[in-house]
Amino acid sequence: SAVISQKPSRDICQRGTSLTIQCQVDSQVTMMFWYRQQPGQSLTLIATANQGSEATYESGFVIDKFPISRPNLTFSTLTVSNMSPEDSSIYLCSVEGRGSNEKLFFGSGTQLSVL
């Protein structure tokens, strides 16, 4: 497995502001993923973050709204820009397991509330 540290764990933000979420992994991983989990719902992939290249966004998610950085093989950030109450969700960082690219592991999540 992988140890994934995510921060902040929760935040309450004002409409129109931006929040950057950090994800740190205890080992080098090729691919990191960012998911959104809206209240009471399942997990939706926002984008895949690869080191040295631009993130790949899923349908319905755009770089201007969710810019992602991936400066090295153990760290990534997701920014939620120009927030609105509809952005209130849990945001999860995840990585594939070392030695087993089938297994997906998640960080503890960031609970975001936008007022």
Added chain:
Amino acid sequence: GENVEQHPSTLSVQEGDSAVIKCTYSDSASNYFPWYKQELGKGPQLIIDIRSNVGEKKDQRIAVTLNKTAKHFSLHITETQPEDSAVYFCAASIGDQFYFGTGTSLTVIP
């Protein structure tokens, strides 16, 4: 693309009873099926998984079964305990793509 359906959405059982959660998938190319447990305020935790070349896998009180022909897989928890109370998600995977079910909120009543 792949579509994963999960039932039931909520499940309450008495402590010591068994709990079963079922998922179906649509794409026969899916070859890896993990189950996650998510406790309140935490991220999903991988609890058991099964690959398409295996029909059943067990880990203590937890077991997963897979029927490739029918495209469904199930999570079985025996001798449930209050600490099993959580939301459980199934998923189907094709390569790097993971498709999640909508979750089952399990409550174990002491």
